[in-house]
Amino acid sequence: MAYRAGTPIPAWHFLADVTRVAAALPTGNHVLNVCSDRYRFTVGFAASLVAGKVSLLPSTHTPEVIRQLKLFAPDAFCLTDDPNCEIDLPRTRYPEAADGWLESTSLSGERQAWQVPSVETGQVAAYVFTSGSTGTPLPYKKTWGRLVRCVRDGATRLGLNTRPHTIVGTVPPQHMYGFESSVLLGLQTGGALCAERPFYPADICSTLAQAPRPRALISTPVHLRALLAAEVALPEVDLIVSATAPLPRDLARDVEKKFGACLLEIYGSTETGQIATRRTAETVEWQLWPGVTLSLRDGQAWAQGGHVEQQTAMCDVLELTQDDRFLLHGRTADLVNIAGKRSSLAYLNHQLNSIHGVVDGTFFFPDESHASSTGVTRVAAFVVAPTLEPTSLIEELRRRIDPVFLPRPLMFVDRLPRNDTGKLPQEALRELAARHLRHA
């Protein structure tokens, strides 16, 4: 069911772990599972499900987000495998099995621990959160039935329903993508999960090499670019999946060639889960999940049907080409996507302006990209804050928003170029940025 450093963890061991951990969970009904080890996260998630508890999956764990989670679910507790975890919630350490526990379990014949538990389709398995324009994370309910349906349809799309693959992911299990395409995909297809979450190219390659074939790499454009740019020998894989940001076709072709495998890209959102795939090397068109439909109203795309819980606005500009196919034209003006992490500018601006000492402030996403090897463009910010030092402002921001959105550069100005209606035209911000950079 899983591998850790090449050592297999059989399914019955997993089920026994789930039963054991479920019994060790405290009484709160909401779990913030921050286990970084993919196996432990999966055990913790399954244990929560079995115990009727709801898993909370915010996209980041800043103090501000934790504060909001407590308001949303006052009985929330944190399940962690990190002894240095400092999250401000009652913390439960993932309980490792005592020595001899497995032997005693099998000896005492507790076979009921090894039956696969069934879960009601209507049970709320998790809440995911996105950044709302009011500065409060918005919760989206995920019921077990719809999650399973979504992932099973996905498995068919990826060719994994008939041929389970060992799954190696560079993405965290807490993020919607990692949650669906590693944790749930493994559980639903019978493909083994690799417990590691490798980061450096050399580590990704060695985890892949240790994974029994057929094996699938679940990753993102940032990491795929890094793998190609690094001077490491790439092991053969049998499938590559990419998501969180669109992958350029040339890169897709390069990846396919270097790994000797087909690359499928997944498109989705935290709110809807995954809703479309494409074989990027061959086509720009995305194909929707069975049952999911898109409608366009006033230039806004809405997704509904299939596994999608409720009609949901998509934050990207989509163009329908057929009933079940569409083109992705880029983000709507408010959305920022940095290295696959998404937020709304309105949310970021709200956080910036909530800082004591900030008179006025705005984030600004530049049009041109300074493409690094990982292809990441950072978001900049202008701020009017005569009493604040840059370092203290950054520290305050760090408490509120994911580090990937910390502004680069952070520009202190006398006033923002607001027009008569109080709006900040993109053109004026571009000009301000150009002037600032010239003086730097």
Place this chain on the structure above:
Amino acid sequence: MPDNASPVRQPAPPASSNSLEREVADLIVQALNLDIAAAEIDPHAPLYGEGLGLDSIDILEIALVVSKQYGIQLRADGEENEHIFRSLRHLSDYIAAHRTK
């Protein structure tokens, strides 16, 4: 010519020279398009999180330029890894000790 003289002992070379440190600082500033000058990076300040305030994307970027420039593949295991990004000095020392280019 003094007899019985012990051979003059050279002091052990510093783990990384100032010029390597500056070179690494330059590399970081360029690769990450940072808003500060390489000379402004405090060699003892943390690189990740606080101090220079880099995040994991930056670390990946640095890993790539380090591999290209110095032929070192960074890995997450090993005690050394905890210390590599503790400061510019730590990073330069690591590079000096392990470079193959």
